[in-house]
Amino acid sequence: MAARDLQERIKKLILDRRLASGAPLPTEPELMEHLGASRNSVREALKALQAMGIVEIRHGFGTYVGPMSLAPMIEGLAFRTVAGHYRGEDSLLQLLELREAVETGLASRLAGRIPQADLVELDALVDRMEEQAARGAGLAETDRAFHATLYRGLDNVLLSEVLEAFWDAFHRVRTDLGGEPQDPKVTCRQHREILDAVRSGDSMRAEEAIREHFGNIRARLSTTAPQVPHTRHNERV
Template sequence: MTAEFTPLDRSSAAAQAMRQIQEMIVDGRLAAGQRLPAERELSEMLQISRPTLRETIRSLVSLNILESRHGSGTYVAALDTKTLLEPLQFVMSLSVRTVDELFEARLLIEPALAALAAARADAGQVAVMRAVLDNPDRVATDVALHRLVADAAGNAVLAALLQTLSTLGQASRALTATRPGMLRRTAAEHRAIVDAIDRRDPDAARAAMTEHLERVAAEARRTVA
């Protein structure tokens, strides 16, 4: 079966690509276990850049909608319709209001987690954070680092709340990841957060996390406006 992909508007290509692939799975145009076209072919079908396509695929892999098989390609995961529709519905509902509410919640929780991590993290946890910073996959680094900071904070309830926010935040990450300079600035901000935690400076860690989230929120608002 050959799936017909539609060229996308480049201004919101990542979000539209996520939406199109999910819709094609839900309505049966892409079947569970089916291999997606090769990267070059798929980017030409969608008329988006290959880096944008890679970020889209990474986001869908992280949602367990696609699966990447080393040396073989990218395949549709075997998921039920309900599971597929949940992230799709959130992507389609993204607006300035939902972005504001998402980051309002993150700004209440994550700076506090960073401050607790600075007070409680051990040397091993900091070493793992620094290792993650060297990962060239910046989207995966973003997800992993925020989780590691939450784990180092030593509060299971707050860490669970962050996991819920992180799941909802997959859609906003997909929207902002391809904005010019976004990943470079995010990498520098991540390093500042880890440096503050390593210095055991809760105030600096809180401030660094707040600055990072406020900038990402502003980028997300511009994307959905």
């Protein structure tokens, strides 16, 4: 009765006061009085809001309006995918296909109208990728940055965040499940091709480049498919 209401009322409080991300919320005792509920109930509501990223709780410091990032979505997606995988579904493949479907459309849309500054940055990223591949380092972070920078040209923060969330969820699940790493050199070449294709303004070519890139990941995926060990100890889910 009260619980669901409490969350709504706290959300309403944030909206009514026009609180921005990072703004302080009332303390627990203050919320108790304002909402007429016990500490326990208030805390449970806050915990739920925290899980949704609406609120941020800092021990010994206070409660604040959260960053409203899509982190909870990553969390949920990742768990959903891992759970499905353990139960023998091809959930990880579905997640990959989701990225592929969305990114192919966006890349072709982006072809030829990507800002010059972003192209320069992308060039630098692929260079770094090659350097990392040469000395055998992991290039996950650079790959992430590449995709993030690529779609920045679409000039929609929300869209960028969603794509990054998909990337994060996929990457986390794949590493958690101990997926086989890609061949770094192939990965580099494909990113270079994506970049060149987008630069050239040829939508079809850009689409094809993205598709090939994902096709590569997909191939690696199916070799590691559904053998299911117990969860490892330090696993993040």
